[in-house]
Amino acid sequence: MIKTTNLHKSFGDLEVLKGIDIDIHPGEVVVLVGVSGSGKSTLLRCLNFLEKAQEGDILIDGRRIDRKKEDLSKVRAEVGMVFQHFNLFPHKTVLDNIMEAPLIVKKEEKEKAKQLALSLLDKVGLSDKADVYPNKLSGGQKQRVAIARALAMEPKALLFDEPTSALDPELVGEVLGVMQDLANDGMTMVVVTHEMKFAKEVADRIIMLDEGCIIEDADPETFFNHSTNERTQQFLEMVDL
Amino acid sequence: MPDILITLSEVFMRTYEGFLKAALVTLKITAIAIVLGTVFGIIFALMKISRSKILQTIANLYITLIRGTPLIVQIMFLYYGITSIVVLSNFWAGAIALGVHNGAYIAEVFRGAIQGVDRGQREASLALGMNRTQAMRRIIFPQALRSAIPPLGNQFIITLKDSSLVYVIGVTELFGLANREAAASFLPFETFLVVGMYYLVLVLIFTGLLKLYENRLNVDGS
Numbered sequence: 001m002i003k004t005t006n007l008h009k010s011f012g013d014l015e016v017l018k019g020i021d022i023d024i025h026p027g028e029v030v031v032l033v034g035v036s037g038s039g040k041s042t043l044l045r046c047l048n049f050l051e052k053a054q055e056g057d058i059l060i061d062g063r064r065i066d067r068k069k070e071d072l073s074k075v076r077a078e079v080g081m082v083f084q085h086f087n088l089f090p091h092k093t094v095l096d097n098i099m100e101a102p103l104i105v106k107k108e109e110k111e112k113a114k115q116l117a118l119s120l121l122d123k124v125g126l127s128d129k130a131d132v133y134p135n136k137l138s139g140g141q142k143q144r145v146a147i148a149r150a151l152a153m154e155p156k157a158l159l160f161d162e163p164t165s166a167l168d169p170e171l172v173g174e175v176l177g178v179m180q181d182l183a184n185d186g187m188t189m190v191v192v193t194h195e196m197k198f199a200k201e202v203a204d205r206i207i208m209l210d211e212g213c214i215i216e217d218a219d220p221e222t223f224f225n226h227s228t229n230e231r232t233q234q235f236l237e238m239v240d241l
Numbered sequence: 242m243p244d245i246l247i248t249l250s251e252v253f254m255r256t257y258e259g260f261l262k263a264a265l266v267t268l269k270i271t272a273i274a275i276v277l278g279t280v281f282g283i284i285f286a287l288m289k290i291s292r293s294k295i296l297q298t299i300a301n302l303y304i305t306l307i308r309g310t311p312l313i314v315q316i317m318f319l320y321y322g323i324t325s326i327v328v329l330s331n332f333w334a335g336a337i338a339l340g341v342h343n344g345a346y347i348a349e350v351f352r353g354a355i356q357g358v359d360r361g362q363r364e365a366s367l368a369l370g371m372n373r374t375q376a377m378r379r380i381i382f383p384q385a386l387r388s389a390i391p392p393l394g395n396q397f398i399i400t401l402k403d404s405s406l407v408y409v410i411g412v413t414e415l416f417g418l419a420n421r422e423a424a425a426s427f428l429p430f431e432t433f434l435v436v437g438m439y440y441l442v443l444v445l446i447f448t449g450l451l452k453l454y455e456n457r458l459n460v461d462g463s
Contacts, residue, residue, distance in 0.1 A: 050364055077370025087365035091383050101369035104379055146365075153370060 001026045001157055001188050002047055002079070007056035009042055016042045017053065018212040024157070029189045031199040034209035035235065040192045043209065044159050047190065048079045061156070077105055080150030084162040086142040088134040088149070094121070095130040098149045105153070113152075120148040124178050140171030144178050157188035164195060176202075196239050200224060208232055245431075252431045256422055263418040264439055270336045270414060271401045277340025278400065279393075282347025287377075289352050300348065307345035313406050315342050320410045335407030343400050350396060354389035355381060387458060394451035398444055405440075415439055 002024040009017040016039045024030050032040040045051040047058065049065070049072045058065050065075055089097050098117035102108040108116075121127050124144040134142055143163055150158055160179065164172040176198050183189060183202050193199065199206055199220060206223040208216035208231075216223060216232050227233060288300035307315065319338040323329050329337075358381050366376035408417035419436035423429035 048368055050368065071372075073367065073370050073372045076368055081365075081368035083361060083365060083368075085361055087359070087361035089362065089365070089380055089384075091387070100379065101371065104375050105370040149369070 001061060003059040005057045007046060007053045009046055009051060009053045016212050020214060022207060024188060024190060026188055027186045028204045029183045029202055030205045030207060031203040032190065032192045032207050032209060033199065038209040039212040040209045041161055044161050044190060044192050047159055048076050048081055077153055078156050079159060080153055080155035081159045081161065082146050082150055082163050084165050086146045088142055088146055090134055093131050093133055094145050097145060098152045102152050116152060120151050124148045138171060139167045140174045143167065143175045147178055160189065160191040162192050164193065194239060208235065248428065249431050249434065252428055253435055256435065259418055260415065260439055263413055263415045264443065266412065267404050267414040270332065270339065270407060271404045273336040274339035274343055274400050274404065275397050277337065278343025278347050281341065281344025282351050285344060285348035286351035286355060289348065290355060304345045304348060307342055312342050312403055313409060316406055316410060331410045331412050335410055335412050339400060339404060339407065343396060346396050347393065350389050350392045351385065354385035357388055358384045390455055398447055401443060401447060402440060
């Protein structure tokens, strides 16, 4: 579904990704872990071209995406993203936040977009919040709306960039719950997170980055219990499980 | 009643019909200048933040020239410049000059407001599949507009007062009329005091309307 080969990305002199090869299969939940600065968020942002890698290829559904020539908004419409800071549109109601992209990008009919938005709100458990503005929501509710908004484009895959890092601890669970439901529905997901419990229970695969390289790519059982990599073990000692 | 108040009220009573008409001219010229200035302002702000070096340079040149020269010089320059090419009333020449002048300041207001919108808004728009134009039109600009309203209101009030300068090209607006009245009546002090009050009242009305509008924006939505 999403494949990268030899992906390189630098910011000025700082090389953040040093040749990344990953292959994410349809329906798979892949969790990216690593200490801050390891390049995991940058990798995620390269996958929908919010950052443009300087070298290497990204293939979506087997098709190589030409970063220079192609209309990247078409690609982005197929790969949704959920941000750490939600980035809801503050001047629009919850319902309008969700309807915006289907209306503007897909030129969907208003009634159809509304029905879809309402059903997605129901899915994330926020049917009663359709007409309120984002500033009236808690962090957890904001993130659930952001997930519904991404789903409204009916993406082939969803990218999550530390979706619970900006939340108060008591609100993390509701967001992870929605993500778990999505995983059960068969959504292809790439998740950057520090929630090791989520990684353990929901991920099919855990990829560990360190200084811009992949140092581990394993199923959760192997990653948490049988890793022989020294950096992985250091990392696991640091995070609390 | 002291003498000054008697003279003042006499001046007021004698001139109010003329001044009300002149106030209407002031308001018209201000309104045109505001509309033109806002249009120019948005266009040049977008040019300034565009990726094209040429557009950026044009916008910078415009802003530098306008901010670097006095308004009264610009009015004269545009009046004699424009009217040597096309037939234009001094009213319209003045309104256009004021509009062009304001555009430079309003461009900076919009540029600041657009760049002040959280970067995440643009990223979220792009991530949803919007192109740059859609993201600007639907998401970024509406938010920028909200934060631009207080400084825009300020600029509109400056425009109202600056419109007095078009008297130099013979437009009979408030200040132009006051000048003539002052000379004809030999009561310059009283006349300019009266015209000052007209401006003050107009500015207070403007300020009140802007307050109302800002409050309304704050009520619906964030």
